[in-house]
Each structure stands twice: as structure tokens, then as C-alpha cells.
Amino acid sequence: MTKRLSRDPQKEKAILKAAIAAFGVDGYRAGTDKIAAAANVSKGSVFRYFDSKQKLYVAAVHQAMATLTAVADLDVWTASDDLVSMIIRATKYKTELSHQYPHEFALLTRVYAHDEQVPEKLRTEAFSILNTWAQQAQSMIINQVVDKLSLRPELDKKLVKRFLSITIQEISRQIQSYFEQHPEIKRMEDMTEIVNQVKTYMDILEHGIVK
Template sequence: MTKRLPRDPQKEQAILTAAVQEFGQVGYQASTDKIAELAGVSKGSVFRYFNNKQHLYYKAVQRAIDTIMAVVDFSVWTDSKDLVSMIIRATKYKTELSHQFPNEFGLLMRVYTSDSYVPKPMRDRVTKMFTELETNLMHTVIEATISHLNLRPGLDHKNVQVYLTMFLATLSQTIQQYFEKHPDVKKIEDMSDIIDQVKSYMDMLEHGIVVDD
């Protein structure tokens, strides 16, 4: 009977790091040969630690999620003094994180957009994992947002959550595009144009767009 070699945690982590990088930059069609090369191990070692490419992909997605969750600072959302500053701070923070962890964000974005190269059973599995994470994060953000609003009596809390989810998702995309176009902007004081734009949207959110009769 062949004796099974003990696992080397350093090799395993090196393979995962390389997998996150390649899957994040190239997608599921990334070469396992390249992953082995980046990790400094043989291709056989890759499949000794991870049974097959699908298993490696799943663990890479899990690693990307764990990496982001280990550093994310929720006080950016919960401690903001008002909705405008919360949205600006949160979007800027997310943009900075994506630059700090480009491979992790790249991989999770591919999961979000359902990388068609991933076999469907695995695609469904990682999508479920990502959706659960996204739901938990959005719940935290939406609850922080609702706490800053003076809601009309009688509104259904769940309907408000759904409405704010759609609103904040669109607004965050707009702000993120601004930061991508203005990478040198670092201070809130230098963001008067985007802040004024966000304020106008928030005014419409809180007071509507139709004059009461």
C-alpha cells in the first residue's frame, strides 16, 4: 500500500494564492500549468491538494471571499453621519479595496457575472455562495441606511429594503465610475461635484419628484 505524503500547508496556500490570481485575471479557462508555475509546485501537486480543477476553483472563490471579509470595515457604512457621506465613503472604500485586492475582486466579479466557462453544477455552487455573502452584506448596508431615514408611517419594511437595494446599487455604480475617472481624488473636500450629484439624488429619494396637490 502506497504511503500518502503529508500535506504541506505552505504549498497548499501557495497554490490557492496562484489560483485566485489566475482565475481572477483569466477566468475559469486559466491554465492549471500556469497556476502550478506561479505556486512553484508541480502540476501533480496541484491535483494532490485539490482533486480537480473544479475543486480548486471552488476553494479559490472561497479564499477570495474570506480574504475580503477579513479586512472589510463595516463602520464605513454604520458610522457615517448621514446618507450622503455614507454612500460616498462606502463607494470610495470599495474602490480602494478593489485596487488593494484586484485578483480577489476580479474573481468574485466573474462569479457575479456567471463565468460561462465554469461547468454549470460548479457555477451554481459558487453563485449560491456568493449570493449568500452579498445578501448578508446588503442587509447590513440597508439597515444602516434605513436607520438614517425618517420613514413614513405604514410603509412595509421589506418593500423599503427592496427599494433601497435597487437605488443604492445604481447609485454606487455611478459613484464608482466617478472614482475610476478621478483616481487622484482622495479627500471628501475634493468631491464637491459628485457630492452635489448624490445630494440631488438623495433629495429625490427622500422627498419624491412630484409636487403634492
């Protein structure tokens, strides 16, 4: 019986790092030969550790998620006293984090967007990995935010949470775009334009659009 070769954690780590970068930049069409070269291992080593490109892709998604989960500070979302500061601070933090971990964000953005390069079954599996974590984190954040709000007694709290989640996601996308266009902005004091815009959104949220 052939003895199975022991795994080298450093090689495995190097392959995953290279895979995250390659899949983030080139999508699923990234070649395993390119990944092997970036990891400084043979192509055979890639398949010895991960069996197939599909398994390597799933492992890369898991690793990207694990990396960001380990460093992300959810207190940035939950420690704010009001929705305006929460959305601004959290989106700025997310933007900065994406600059620190560009390959992880690039890969997970492709997963979230249902990258059509990826075979359908694998695409569904990868999205499920990301979506499960995102739903759990979002639920925790929204729960804590809603607990700080003085809601009208007749409102269904579940619907309020769902509505807030949808609203915050869209506003956050707009703010992230603003930060990408203005990388020089670092302090809340310099964010008057976007803060005022978010305040207007929150005023509409709290008071409606009808007299």
C-alpha cells in the same frame, strides 16, 4: 496500504494565491499548468491538494471571499450619519480595496457576472458562495441605515429596505466608475461633483419627482 502524504500549508496557500490570480485574469480557462508554475509547484501537486480544477476553483472563490471579509471594515458603511456620506465613503473605500486586492476582486466580479466560461453547475455553486455573503452583509448595512431614518408610518419597512438596496447598488456603481476615472481624488472636499449628484439622487429619493 499507501500512506497519504502530509499537506504542506505553504504549498496549499501558494496554489490558492496563484489560482485566484489566474482565474481572476483569465477566467475559468486559466490552465492548471500556469497555476502550478506561478505557485512554484508541480502540476501533480495542484491535483494532490485539490483533486480537480472544479474543486480548485471553488476553493479559490472561498479564499478570495475569506481574504476580503477579513479586511473589510463594514463600519465605513454603517457609521455615516446620512445616506449621501454613507454611499460616497463606502464606494470610495470599496474602490481603494479593489486596488489593494485586484485579483480577489477580479475573480469575484467574474463570479458575480456569471462568467460563461465556467460550467453551469459550478457557476451556480460559486455564485451562491458570493451571493450568500453579499446578502448577509447588505442586509446588516441596510437594517442599520433604515433604523436611522424617519420613515413615513404607512410604509412597509421591508419594501423600503429592498428599494434602498436596489437604489444604493446602482448609485454605488456610478460612483465607483467616477473614482476609477479620477484616481487623484482622495478627500471628500474634492468630491463636489459626485457629492452633488448623489445629493440630487437622495433628494429625489426623499421627495419624489412629482410636484
